[in-house]
Amino acid sequence: MRQDLIIGIAGAGGDGVISAGESLITAAALEGYHGIMTKSFGSQIRGGEASCRVRLSTEAVLNSNGPLDVAVALDWEDFRRFGHELPVEAATIVIYESATGVAPDHLPLEGVTPKVVFSVPITEMAVKNAGTDKAKNIVVTGLLAGWFGIGREGMLSGIRKKFARKGAVVVEGNARAFQAGLEFAQAHPLGEESRLAAPRKGRGANLLTDGNDMCAAAAIFAGCTFFSGYPITPSSEIMQFMDREIWKYGGTVLQAEDEIAGIGAVVGASFAGKKALTATSGPGMSLKTEMLGLASIAELPLVCVNVQRGGPSTGIPTKAEQGDLLQAAFSAHGDCLRPVLAPTSVGDMFGVTVEAFNLAEYYQTPVIILSDQEIAQRKETVESIDATAFPLVERRRPTEAELAKYVRFKLTESGISPISQPGMVGGNYLASGIEHNEAGRPTASGEMHAQMNEKRFRKFNPLKNRRDLFVVEGDADAPIGLVSWGSVAGVAKEALRLARREGLRVKLLVPKLLYPVAEPVYQDFFASVSRGLFIEQSYQGQLYRLVRMYVDVPPLVKPLARSGSNPIQPAEVLERLREMVAALQGEHNNRQPHEKAEG
Amino acid sequence: MMTTTESIPAGKYRAGDYKSDLKPIWCPGCGDYGVVTALTRALAAISRPPHEIAFISGIGCSSRIPGYTTAYGFNTLHGRSLPIAQGIKLANPELLVLAASGDGDGFSIGGGHVAHVIRRNIDLTYIVMDNQIYGLTKGQLSPTSQRGRKTVTSTFGSLEEPVNPLLYVMGYGASFVAQGTPADMPGLARIIEEGIRYPGFAFINVQSPCVTYGSEEQQLKAQKALMHNLESNGHDPTDRAKAIELAREYGTRLHTGVLYRNPNPPPTYGEGVIERQQALKKQAVPRNQILKRFMPSIAV
Numbered sequence: 069m070r071q072d073l074i075i076g077i078a079g080a081g082g083d084g085v086i087s088a089g090e091s092l093i094t095a096a097a098l099e100g101y102h103g104i105m106t107k108s109f110g111s112q113i114r115g116g117e118a119s120c121r122v123r124l125s126t127e128a129v130l131n132s133n134g135p136l137d138v139a140v141a142l143d144w145e146d147f148r149r150f151g152h153e154l155p156v157e158a159a160t161i162v163i164y165e166s167a168t169g170v171a172p173d174h175l176p177l178e179g180v181t182p183k184v185v186f187s188v189p190i191t192e193m194a195v196k197n198a199g200t201d202k203a204k205n206i207v208v209t210g211l212l213a214g215w216f217g218i219g220r221e222g223m224l225s226g227i228r229k230k231f232a233r234k235g236a237v238v239v240e241g242n243a244r245a246f247q248a249g250l251e252f253a254q255a256h257p258l259g260e261e262s263r264l265a266a267p268r269k270g271r272g273a274n275l276l277t278d279g280n281d282m283c284a285a286a287a288i289f290a291g292c293t294f295f296s297g298y299p300i301t302p303s304s305e306i307m308q309f310m311d312r313e314i315w316k317y318g319g320t321v322l323q324a325e326d327e328i329a330g331i332g333a334v335v336g337a338s339f340a341g342k343k344a345l346t347a348t349s350g351p352g353m354s355l356k357t358e359m360l361g362l363a364s365i366a367e368l369p370l371v372c373v374n375v376q377r378g379g380p381s382t383g384i385p386t387k388a389e390q391g392d393l394l395q396a397a398f399s400a401h402g403d404c405l406r407p408v409l410a411p412t413s414v415g416d417m418f419g420v421t422v423e424a425f426n427l428a429e430y431y432q433t434p435v436i437i438l439s440d441q442e443i444a445q446r447k448e449t450v451e452s453i454d455a456t457a458f459p460l461v462e463r464r465r466p467t468e469a470e471l472a473k474y475v476r477f478k479l480t481e482s483g484i485s486p487i488s489q490p491g492m493v494g495g496n497y498l499a500s501g502i503e504h505n506e507a508g509r510p511t512a513s514g515e516m517h518a519q520m521n522e523k524r525f526r527k528f529n530p531l532k533n534r535r536d537l538f539v540v541e542g543d544a545d546a547p548i549g550l551v552s553w554g555s556v557a558g559v560a561k562e563a564l565r566l567a568r569r570e571g572l573r574v575k576l577l578v579p580k581l582l583y584p585v586a587e588p589v590y591q592d593f594f595a596s597v598s599r600g601l602f603i604e605q606s607y608q609g610q611l612y613r614l615v616r617m618y619v620d621v622p623p624l625v626k627p628l629a630r631s632g633s634n635p636i637q638p639a640e641v642l643e644r645l646r647e648m649v650a651a652l653q654g655e656h657n658n659r660q661p662h663e664k665a666e667g
Numbered sequence: 668m669m670t671t672t673e674s675i676p677a678g679k680y681r682a683g684d685y686k687s688d689l690k691p692i693w694c695p696g697c698g699d700y701g702v703v704t705a706l707t708r709a710l711a712a713i714s715r716p717p718h719e720i721a722f723i724s725g726i727g728c729s730s731r732i733p734g735y736t737t738a739y740g741f742n743t744l745h746g747r748s749l750p751i752a753q754g755i756k757l758a759n760p761e762l763l764v765l766a767a768s769g770d771g772d773g774f775s776i777g778g779g780h781v782a783h784v785i786r787r788n789i790d791l792t793y794i795v796m797d798n799q800i801y802g803l804t805k806g807q808l809s810p811t812s813q814r815g816r817k818t819v820t821s822t823f824g825s826l827e828e829p830v831n832p833l834l835y836v837m838g839y840g841a842s843f844v845a846q847g848t849p850a851d852m853p854g855l856a857r858i859i860e861e862g863i864r865y866p867g868f869a870f871i872n873v874q875s876p877c878v879t880y881g882s883e884e885q886q887l888k889a890q891k892a893l894m895h896n897l898e899s900n901g902h903d904p905t906d907r908a909k910a911i912e913l914a915r916e917y918g919t920r921l922h923t924g925v926l927y928r929n930p931n932p933p934p935t936y937g938e939g940v941i942e943r944q945q946a947l948k949k950q951a952v953p954r955n956q957i958l959k960r961f962m963p964s965i966a967v
Contacts, residue, residue, distance in 0.1 A: 097963040226965035275961035285957045294758050315943045316951035320757045325783040329750035332743075336754025339741055340721070340762070344754070362744050418958070449963075455955040490721040490739040490755070490762050498734045500742035501726075509689060510734065510742075 069265040071126045073216055074134055076154040077208065078119035079142030081109075084205030089120035090447065091209050091226050095219025096124050097276040097449045100267035104132040105447040108153055109386050117146035119154060124218060126265050130413075130565075131558030132446065133635045136160045138216070140208055142190065144168050144176050152634050156180050161258070163211060165190045165204075186256060193248045198241035206242050210249020217263035220250070275450040279414045279443035280347075282450070283373060284309035286421035287345045289455050292371075293319030294344040296333035298326055298352060301385040302441040303375035306347040327355035331372060335359055338368040339499060341489030343425055347373035350392055351382065353399070360434050361400030364524065366499040367477070367487065369428035369435075369463055371421070376440040376554075378632040388441035389632025390554050393610040396436045397583040403521055405528055407431070408583040409537070410438040412557040415450035417443060419458065420580055423537070426461035431527055432487055438582065440605075442555040463487050471495055476508045479519060483527030532586040540593065542568065542575030548648050549597035549625065550576040552604065553611055556636060560603045563641035570642075572649050582611065585618040599648045600625040603641060607631045680714045682707040689734050698875030698887065699728060699796055701849020703735050706765075706794070708852075709860035710736075713763075720763045723752040725777055727769035728803045729796035729875065738765070746777025749784045749793065756791050760937045763863065764791040771801050774830045775810040785839040785868055787936040792862045795832060796875040799885060806880035813918060816882075833914035833926060836870045837907075842929035843869035844910065846922055850874075850890040854923055861925060866932045874921060890921060897924035904928040 075092070079085045086107050093105040103124040110116035123132045135155045141147040141164040147154065156162065156177050166187040170176065175185065188211065194203035206227065213220040227246055231239045267273075277285075284306045287295075295310040297303075311321045320337075324330035330346050337344040348356060353374045363370055376392045378384030396408045407427050411420040420437060428435040466474060466486035471494035478485040485506075488495025497508040503520060505511045539557075542564055552560035557578045564576045577593045579586070602612035602625070609627025628644060630636060685707040693699050710720070720738035724730035726745035733740030743751050752766040768777065773795040784793070800818065801807040807820040810830040817824050836844055843865040847855035855873065862869035876885045883889060902924070903909065910927035952959065 091965075094963050094965050098965060222965050229965060272962070274963070275958060276963040277961040281961070285960065289954050289957055291954070294754070296754060313957075315940075315947045317954070318944050318948070320940050320944075322753070322757060324750065325779060328747065329753075329780055329783070332747050332750030333754030333757070335743070336723070336741075336751035336756075337758035338754075339739075339751070340755045340758035342758045344758070358744055359747070366741070450961070453958055455958060489759075491719060491759060493716075493718050496718050496737055496739050498740040498742060500734075500740075501744055502742060510731075 069260060069263055070137070071265055072123070073125070073137050073264050074121065074123045074132070075138040075140065075212065076119065076121045076136040077140040077142070078117065078147040078150055078154060080146055081116045081118050083118070083142045084202065085118045085142065086120055088205035088208050089122050091223050092122050092212060092219055093124070093447055094276060095222030095226065097274055098222045098271060099219065100269045100271055100273050101125065101218070101264070102127060102129045102274065102449045104129045104449075106132045106442060107445060108150060110149065117149050119147070119150045121154070124264060126267050128451070129449070130562045131555070131638070133559055133637050134639065135637075138163065138212070141165065141168070142204060142208075144170055148176060156182060158182055161262070162186065163188060167191050184258070188252060193252070194245050197244035197248050203242055203245040206245040207249040210246040211253050213246075214250040214253025215258050215262060273451065275452055276447060277414060277450065278305070278445055278447050279411065279417045279439055280305035280375065280445065281309050282414050282417040283347070283421050283437070283439065284313070286418045287371070287425065288313055288317060289458070290343060290422045290425035290460055292343045292345045292425065293317060294334065294337035294342045295319070295346065296322040296324050296337070296344075297330040297346045297348060298324050300327075300349045300352045302377055302444050303347045303349045303373060305444070306373060310345070327352040328359065331356040331359040331370075334370050335363050335368055338363070338370045339366070339489065341491075343369070343429065345371045345373070347375065349375045349377050349385070350379045353392060353395060357400040360406060361402055361404065362501045363434040364400065364404045364406060365501055365503070367432040367485070367524070368499070369432050371424045371428050371435050371437060373437040373439055375444040376438060384633055386441065387633040388555060389606060390440060390556065390604050390610065391606040391632065393438060393582060393606070393614060396438055397614055399436070405525055405584055406434050406436060407528070407531060407581065408436045408438060409580055410554045410582055411443060412554060412578055412580065414443060414446065414448035415453065416580070418453055422458045422460070427531070429463040430461045430484070432463060432484065438554060440555050466492070466495060475506050477504060477506045477520065477523075479506055479523055483523045528584060531581065532584060532588060534581060534586070535589060537579070537581035538586070538589050539578040539580070540575065543573045544575065545596040546573040546575040547596060547598050547652055548572070548574045548645060549593060549600035550574065550641070551579075551600070551602045551611065551615070552576065553579055553582060556603055556605050559636050559638050560641065562638040563645065566638060566642045567645045572645055574645055583614065585615055587618050590615055590619040590621075594619070594622055594625070597622055598624060599652065601628040601641070601644060602626070603636060604629045605632050605636065680711050680716070682711040685710045685717060685736050685738065687735055687737050691735055692731055693728060694879050696878040697728070698798065698849045698873070698877070699732065701852060701855065702729070702794065702796055702873055702875055703732060705847070705849065705852055705855035706859055707736065708856040709863060712860050713863055715763050719761065720765065721752070721755050722765045722767070723748045723755065724767040725769075725772035726803075727772045727801075729767060729769040730772060732767050746772050746775070746780070748772065749777065749780040752791050753784060753787070753789050756789055756937065757940060760941065765863070766791055766793045768793070768795050770795060770797040770799060770809050770811040770832070774832055774835065778810070778830070781836065782839045785836060785841045788842065788867045788933055790867055790935045790937055792859070792869045792871065794859065794871045794873060796873050797832060798875050798877040798881055799829070800877050800880045802877045802880055829918060831914065831917045832872045833917045834911065837911050837914050837927060841870050841927070842867050842932055843925070844914070844927040845870070845925045846872045846874065848874040848887070848890050848894065848921065848923060850887045851894060851896075851923055854896070858925060865928065867935050893921045895920055895922050897922050897926065905930045
């Protein structure tokens with residue numbers, strides 16, 4: 069029996085590949101399995117190629133990467149377009165549409181000869197049982213349920229619910245197509261060792277959602293009552309969720325005329341006293357930066373989500389990349405600091421979003437959440453979260469006494485000044501992008517500018533000691549250290565576990581607070597480290613570069629960084645770790661005789 | 668709804684209560700002083716307490732204006748007074764929201780926002796101080812400068828037609844459109860007041876001359892001789908076709924007063940928001956239960 073199963077399915081846009089993956093992960097989640105499903109598309113609006121990866125496990129799933137255990141190709145050309153996203157190895161079980169005319173011993177896969185290959189007349193089975201080739205994906209789910217022992221009851225009842233409105237004939241046709249897949253698998257058995265073991269926890273243990281919906285739900289939990297933004301892939305689902313929900317909580321969604329107006333309305337709502345959110349992706353982030361600067365100098369709380377995609381410019385809108393970190397840290401002109409947070413998984417998005425609102429309110433600042441296309445759009449099982457365990461922070465509003473002699477930008481010891489809002493008697497003030505004195509009056513005084521800049525930096529000092537915004541795993545005094553962030557942190561975590569299973573002494577640091585760079589946390593982490601890797605999905609290795617601006621990173625800690633759409637695999641990280649251990653061993657051996665001579 | 672023909676009750680606030688003690692940076696004789704005077708008179712007539720007023724501007728000479736009032740002010744970014752003002756109004760519909768811009772702010776860098784605030788019909792009053800020049804940056808060509816106008820960035824004369832702000836907003840279907848000048852202070856105060864009282868988006872173009880970089884024929888003295896008062900000329904402000912005809916004369920004739928007032932004000936965006944919030948309120952699950960939405964469900 070397997071504990072873990074990675075399935076990749078690819079076909080043409082209309083083949084229902086995504087819907088098959090969704091049925092599979094939903095049925096598995098219902099049974100209590102953990103899982104992650106990622107989707108990948110060509111950039112066409114309709115048609116073109118589509119693929120999904122579904123990883124199911126009896127234990128928590130850290131990432132969706134790794135070579136496929138099962139590859140399903142409805143069309144080989146479409147399958148091959150996904151390249152590194154759907155890696156096939158000799159051990160991969162290959163299932164493909166026989167109508168492609170490809171011979172099982174002549175698969176169009178360079179350099180790989182999978183041992184187990186099934187050519188299945190998928191379309192023929194769909195037409196024969198459901199009367200339409202649209203049921204191809206149903207046949208596929210039947211095949212997968214049969215061979216790997218997952219979600220049989222769930223998927224069958226799903227078919228009945230899904231097609232109920234179309235009448236009994238359609239329901240029965242699709243149920244027959246599912247059954248046909250199941251029977252085909254039973255007639256060509258793979259053996260017990262292929263089946264997925266029973267889940268550890270039972271039904272109802274897990275939630276199932278994606279990062280965009282989780283972000284929006286967390287925002288509503290945090291008390292957000294205003295959203296404004298402009299549609300952009302891959303962030304639009306945040307606005308869509310907000311539009312379905314926020315009205316119920318007395319809130320408002322404004323689909324703005326452009327990215328600038330989107331964040332502008334959010335700045336306005338925050339000035340009016342509301343917790344407000346905007347969401348975008350790279351190109352929109354570029355447009356929003358002037359407003360981020362305004363919110364910083366006017367000291368107005370807001371949360372801005374950047375769901376990163378491939379860049380620069382339009383780049384690759386449908387693929388994940390971690391190329392916007394430096395932009396987030398240094399967005400907008402002028403000397404300024406804006407906190408940047410990054411979630412590492414769909415589940416983590418909840419806490420990170422709540423934290424973003426808390427930081428924004430507490431420090432009266434824009435906070436940037438760096439999500440990415442993978443977290444945003446992958447479906448993931450999440451162990452149920454007790455929302456009440458997350459405290460909420462409100463902005464420091466002036467007291468009656470403070471309102472009697474109100475000074476908006478008072479130079480306090482903490483740097484945080486009480487903030488009023490229109491409607492408050494006595495709180496009237498002028499907010500502005502112009503430098504101002506404590507009372508909010510415009511000034512060009514160099515002395516006042518220096519004091520205000522100092523205040524706007526000083527207020528963030530406590531942030532650098534927020535160790536709870538960092539995860540450290542592994543041996544505390546390990547000589548090898550990994551650092552990773554965002555969706556890629558899941559790859560690093562898995563590599564760490566594999567390495568420790570081999571007895572390698574390694575540790576991992578995952579910052580959720582990316583900026584300001586918390587020097588003490590990195591210094592402590594690197595104290596025992598002589599070699600290591602920053603594992604990142606960007607050409608430059610942007611976290612590596614950012615951290616080095618503030619921290620003396622050991623010279624043999626290097627970036628393992630790669631452009632988006634070329635996923636980093638846990639196995640290759642493990643290989644690098646083994647090399648580092650060997651190199652350390654070599655150094656040690658060379659040193660031994662010398663030390664003895666000294667003794 | 669109140670119109671100009673109805674008498675305005677004397678409020679408990681005086682114009683001076685809306686004027687701050689901040690000294691304007693404007694040149695002596697600038698038309699914008701007149702806008703502050705007219706506006707504070709209009710606000711006194713309406714008499715909402717200053718703390719219930721949010722006054723938002725962009726960047727430019729004119730955009731300094733919120734600081735010269737006692738309202739909650741927000742001097743924002745170049746061209747962005749409208750998006751921010753809309754966010755404020757939607758976040759707190761109880762507030763009286765004013766937005767101010769210059770011609771560059773409103774019809775060049777921020778021109779794209781005008782269409783959208785009009786089609787949403789958000790209940791705020793937008794005052795554009797139109798002086799046909801960039802004054803703060805010292806005399807460059809503006810989107811409302813006449814063709815042929817020589818400035819430091821049009822040394823040999825402008826090669827473009829000016830934007831017509833009146834026709835622009837009429838074209839997008841604005842329900843309240845007026846034009847005034849500090850050369851007629853009572854008239855300007857009256858249209859600002861009427862604009863604020865109008866339930867929905869109101870646009871007021873103010874021919875506010877630049878004493879430093881403006882041309883001779885734009886100065887107050889010249890304006891006085893050129894003004895055509897719409898009311899005295901018998902214009903019916905509910906006649907949209909006629910209003911558009913008169914709007915075409917922007918740049919050649921200085922019409923003052925209410926050009927267009929839709930007698931049947933269309934619903935505002937804010938009304939729709941409140942209606943929707945009321946209708947959906949009952950569907951809300953407690954905030955801390957919202958994650959239950961993500962329980963796996965096979966139902967499609």
